[in-house]
Amino acid sequence: MKRKLIAAIGVATMIVGVAACGSNGDSGKSSASSITVWLTVDAQHNWPELVKAADDAIIAKHPGLKVKHEYYAWPDKNAKLDAVLATDNAPDVVEMGNTEMVPYMAEGAFAEVDPSKFDNSGAWLDGLKQSVMYDGKTYGVPYYAAARIATWRKDVAAAAGVSAAPKSWTELTGDLDKIQAKEGAKFSAWYQPSRDWYAAMSFVYDAGGAIAKQDGGQWKASLEDPAAIQGLNAWKAIEAKYMHGDLTKDESDRYIVYGQGKSAMMYAPGWEAPSAADPKFDKTGGKLKDNLVNFVLPGPSGKNMPVFLGGSDLAIPSKSKAQDLAAEWINDFTNTKGQQVLMGKGNLPNNNTQLATLESDPASAVTAEAAKISWFVPTAPGWGTVEKAKTLQDMLQAIATGKKSVEQAAKDADSAIDKVINVKN
Structure with a gap:
């Protein structure tokens, strides 16, 4: 999926070197009463049931937590994000086109995450895995792909x-x-x-x-x-x-x-x-x-x-005050069950394990086979x-x-x- 990259980030004062989500001890725990999730209108129009399932799952673990959603069209999202990252009102989760990730990661706009905390991370598609990594560290979670x-x-x-x-x-x-x-x-x-x-x-x-x-x-x-x-x-x-x-x-x-x-x-x-x-x-x-x-x-x-594997990733802004909860929501949204919902909507999953199941379906076999060999833009x-x-x-x-x-x-x-x-x- 082609995503328009808006490079004017405006996050020169971004805090760099934040602790990875899910770090040892209680230092990463949040007492936040709500989290804010930014997604594109694709999720709003095409798989709202998956959004609700992720909300229900995290609320069940944290009774009383409120999950707020804002939806943006692709051409509008980054301009809004650039503006809000310069303030103290950053969202906790934001959807990014996979080629949009690099400059934000380079500027320290996103928090480092621990891949082991997310389902199927050991089998993430190469083209998406590359898009969430910068300088040997991981700053996002693959969401879905298209080949x-x-x-x-x-x-x-x-x-x-x-x-x-x-x-x-x-x-x-x-x-x-x-x-x-x-x-x-x-x-x-x-x-x-x-x-x-x-x-x-x-x-x-x-x-x-x-x-x-x-x-x-x-x-x-x-x-x-x-x-x-x-x-x-x-x-x-x-x-x-x-x-x-x-x-x-x-x-x-x-x-x-x-x-x-x-x-x-x-x-x-x-x-x-x-x-x-x-x-x-x-x-x-x-x-x-x-x-x-x-x-x-x-x-x-x-x-x-x-x-080229087009697609989306989910990232946690460094200025989020609820990074641990944001990571939990992302996993609830992108876990094996979530990927199954996305596959049912015609998307490719974020991992090779579930991708293999598409090869036996005539409707998806060609796309699944094509996705096995991929390339990605320089993560410069x-x-x-x-x-x-x-x-x-x-x-x-x-x-x-x-x-x-x-x-x-x-x-x-x-x-x-x-x-x-x-x-x-």
Whole structure:
């Protein structure tokens, strides 16, 4: 799930080095009569019963405790959080998009937590586990995840003589070649917006590259490395051969474009294809609903394409006056039973143990398989600035439109990233 990162944290005076939640002795115990939990509207609209169950569980252990909730839309949450963290009225629990965590952790805005206090922490998904860790310490708890999968139209594939979803990169490109030849130059065999950096960086990581690497406590951009260049060239070839839409677009309206019926395949979070098939967006006369087939995207490396795991984490602000109760509520909300509720809503769980149970369900097997190999953004103090500057998006657009070679675009992006990646926001 793509989350907009608002990097202006405003927490320079944040207390650093707070004791981990659940520390030994009674020093971490709180006498608070209430806790305040900030969640996004996703929880309010889609799984309010889970919120109530967590409230009921902690109140049963602490009779008289009141749990207050505030819900925010994603674009509004961080601006509000930045403002309140500068005061003494911080919430006790806050939901964060997983790429939003890094600058807050770097500034000491969140309290350290003890992973052993939370269910399934030993099996947290790698892509989410990385998002709650900074400098070897843990500052949050994974909440839920979503993975990217490939979806294509079996009717379009069949018309081109393709009867089954591909299992290898060679099969995939061969099938797309047939589809492209059958449908013509104005059709996108694979609709892949150039500014979708989540997809493009999957090619980089598939080739053994990375956006940046850590060395001696410092981060250095590595898009110029041979492996990263190899991945970018593989991505560029896809754009050139199969993407015949607007090469300056991002992925925000991909499902709407896909619903117009001028493309065969897309690589996107699992919710996008069903959304495209919604009658509001399906302009194919209803052909999408029964013709969408999901499959794990094979990578050029011969392995499944590593995916960016979007999702949410839960963190405890350092200024919370009830950190122990906040940790209890988070565990009640994200424990095994809670993850089961989230899975029933179409989400991926935060751990590999429960993820394995999804593999036997045809409705979720593809997403579960795709999530096994994942990557995450550099957990560097200045990563928020990199995202805000849209450095990767601009690099990719320059490559796709031919304004820069892969090598020059990567060099320019590395230079821009290196200027800010080690600087706290």
